[in-house]
Amino acid sequence: MNGKFITLEGGEGCGKSTQIKLLADSLILKHIETITTKEPGGTPDGAVLRQMLVTGDKDKFDAITECLLYFADRRIHLQNLVWPALKQGKWVISDRYADSTKAYQYFGYNKRIDLSVLDGLYQIVAGDFKPDLTLILDIAPEEGMRRSFSKAQGMETKELRFESRDMEFHQNLRKGFLEIAKQEPQRCMVIDATGDVETVHTRIMRAIEQKFGV
Ligand code: TMP
Numbered sequence: 646m647n648g649k650f651i652t653l654e655g656g657e658g659c660g661k662s663t664q665i666k667l668l669a670d671s672l673i674l675k676h677i678e679t680i681t682t683k684e685p686g687g688t689p690d691g692a693v694l695r696q697m698l699v700t701g702d703k704d705k706f707d708a709i710t711e712c713l714l715y716f717a718d719r720r721i722h723l724q725n726l727v728w729p730a731l732k733q734g735k736w737v738i739s740d741r742y743a744d745s746t747k748a749y750q751y752f753g754y755n756k757r758i759d760l761s762v763l764d765g766l767y768q769i770v771a772g773d774f775k776p777d778l779t780l781i782l783d784i785a786p787e788e789g790m791r792r793s794f795s796k797a798q799g800m801e802t803k804e805l806r807f808e809s810r811d812m813e814f815h816q817n818l819r820k821g822f823l824e825i826a827k828q829e830p831q832r833c834m835v836i837d838a839t840g841d842v843e844t845v846h847t848r849i850m851r852a853i854e855q856k857f858g859v
Contacts, residue, residue, distance in 0.1 A: 646731035648678075649857065650775075652742040654825075655782035656818045658793030659838045660845060661740050664782065667846045668853070669738055675859055680730055683740035685718040688725050694718040703810055708758040712750050712766060719743065720770045728774075743767055744779060744825050744833075752821025753814050775832060778856050780849060781822050782838035786815035 651668075653661045665681050672679040686695030694714055698706075706714070719742070730737050751758055790812075826833040834852045838845055853859065 646728070647734040648731035649736045649777045650727065650731060651736065651738045651853075652744070652776040652779045653738065653740055653782060654742070654744045654748070654779055654822060655838060656748075656784065656786055656789050656815055656822070658789035658791065658796070659782035659784045660792070660842070661782055663842055664845055664849055665738050665740050667842070668849055671846075671850060672736055672738075672853075672859075677736050677859065678734065679736045679738065681738045681740070682722070682726055684722055684742055684745065685715060687718075687722045687727075687739065690725075691718045691721050694721075708750050708754055709762070712746060712758065712763060715746050715750070716766045716770050719746075723771060723774070739776075742776060742779070743771070744781070744822065747825060748818050748821035752824065753810070753818045755817060777832075778852075779826075779829075779833045780852060781826050781833055781835045782845070783819065783823065783835050784838040786812060786819055788839070790815065 653665055653668075655661055662683075669679045669681045684691070685698050686692045694717060698711070698714055698718075722739075727737050727739070747760075747763060751760060751763060823835065826835045834856070836845065836848050836852060
């Protein structure tokens with residue numbers, strides 16, 4: 646595949662969505678054909694799954710059901726959107742991907758599910774395919790949750806199923822993302838997500854330049 650697959654990851658309120666827009670705009674200015682997408686819900690069918698996953702009672706699904714739904718969304722996303730775009734040479738930036746499953750469904754829930762289940766599902770759904778670069782936006786959960794709740798005030802449907810989990814969950818999540826970055830340093834870069842939007846964007850562009858030379 647000719648294009649590049651870049652994923653942004655992080656806990657609630659880390660600023661991914663804002664940073665993705667800025668990153669895409671900067672790449673387009675460099676004449677790189679770029680599209681942005683997200684998980685869950687990057688495709689019309691995935692949007693139905695997203696609705697199920699991010700609203701409602703926090704305990705409505707067990708960890709296995711949740712993983713299966715995220716991986717179903719992922720398979721639709723890869724087949725219908727990500728892989729065709731990469732084949733056309735486009736750069737695809739995704740707001741979350743498989744590291745979120747590991748961080749939320751494994752580390753967040755205090756390892757309630759076996760890691761081999763997640764790795765097995767990943768193999769079935771994506772094979773050896775991996776992001777070219779994963780940027781992990783790191784922020785203290787207290788600050789992230791504050792941002793996240795103030796953003797949700799303006800939303801018609803409140804996507805707060807995960808925000809309603811306790812602080813321990815969010816601390817585990819942060820540790821999980823940092824652990825993933827430590828295990829795969831060639832693919833993952835940790836970005837300090839504190840500070841204003843422009844400062845974080847500059848850090849991200851520095852990482853892009855370092856990795857791809859653009
Ligand atoms: P978002 O709010 O960043 O768009 O993400 C939607 C929610 O889904 C967020 O709370 C994280 C969660 N999530 C998982 O728990 N596992 C996953 O695999 C993915 C992609 C997202």
